[in-house]
Amino acid sequence: MSVQEVNDSTFDSSIAKQGLTLVDFGAVWCPPCKALLPIMDTLSTERGDALRVLKVDCDDSPETASRYGVMSMPTVIVFHDGEPVEKLVGLRPKSAYENVLDKYAVKA
Template identity: 35%
Template sequence: MKAVTDADFETEVLKSDKPVLVDFWAEWCSPCRMIAPILEEISAEYGDKIEIVKLNIDENPQVPAKYGIMAIPTLNVYQGGEVVKQIQGVKPKAALLRELGEFV
């Protein structure tokens, strides 16, 4: 999974042709580390339909502040430059896929 930053967020996420799931995470967040391998699997299986990227909130504070990210892990799906779905917390792969059904 690719990492995005405050600097390239607009180009990589908001201007993407396909839906982009952004994983807002931090190094110290153990639930974030739990969900990472699940997101890797989903990315490998559905990467042709949805892009999955990570944004480290400690290194890139502007984007999380703009979108009101208060808890991590938070997964936002962006489509056409807008947040179209938000998922908070760790969920099993099957539950995540159900939530992402319209995109995958």
């Protein structure tokens, strides 16, 4: 599965699904946001159907960014069954995102 871009009009329906969703709030002009993209792509590929990864451009979707209190970029919010459960502000190493996802992952 790949990173899916969403906006103010498609965001709610995109996170309303069961399971884990990772939402990357950023902007095209933001260098740390660009550095985060390969990490998000890798997580999406490695976790497959167990994780949806969404990207929100804060410039194009200010309502959604404001609703979730995004003040700096990148901000990554983890949603579990459509509810926000964790917020990570700033660029982090891949392991930081993996550790948070592992807390909410359904164990087989």
